[in-house]
Amino acid sequence: MSPEKMWEEYQATTNIESNYTSWYFCDNEHDANELVELVVKGKKRATASVFELYEKENEKVPTVGKHSVITDWYGQARCVIKTTHVNLVSFNEVSETYASKEGEGDLSLEYWKKVHWECFGRDMESHNLIPRESMLIVCEEFEVVFK
Numbered sequence: 001m002s003p004e005k006m007w008e009e010y011q012a013t014t015n016i017e018s019n020y021t022s023w024y025f026c027d028n029e030h031d032a033n034e035l036v037e038l039v040v041k042g043k044k045r046a047t048a049s050v051f052e053l054y055e056k057e058n059e060k061v062p063t064v065g066k067h068s069v070i071t072d073w074y075g076q077a078r079c080v081i082k083t084t085h086v087n088l089v090s091f092n093e094v095s096e097t098y099a100s101k102e103g104e105g106d107l108s109l110e111y112w113k114k115v116h117w118e119c120f121g122r123d124m125e126s127h128n129l130i131p132r133e134s135m136l137i138v139c140e141e142f143e144v145v146f147k
Helices: 003-014 029-040 051-056 096-101 109-125
Strands: 020-023 046-050 067-071 077-090 136-146
Touching: 003 020, 003 067, 003 077, 003 136, 029 067, 029 077, 046 051, 046 109, 051 109, 051 136, 096 109
Parallel strands: 020 067
Antiparallel strands: 046 136, 067 077, 077 136
């Protein structure tokens, strides 16, 4: 299903008037598809991104109440999420509790730091930026509102 079609179906059930964004997780097919499955199953309830990249990519930082249609790697809509909490923290201050909400791997902070350091590094490289322990991370929590 296309993101537009899923959004129309969601709107029909809620009479919501807001806008939405459509995107997939991560920068590769395997992770994008695996992570959206975790969201659909209710295991992944949060995501993180590098604050500095929002400015570089001319995008707005997520806000509470924002809706997103999450797709797989191929652009097929899988669910609609609604942002419930946004917090900015430095990479080295991300908590074990937050890491577990991301629903990935063994749910540990150690795992979260390893995979996110690698992913953030790839994202930043295209902008000639270097990851650092003190970089600000946008920690976004969400709920699935439509499948």
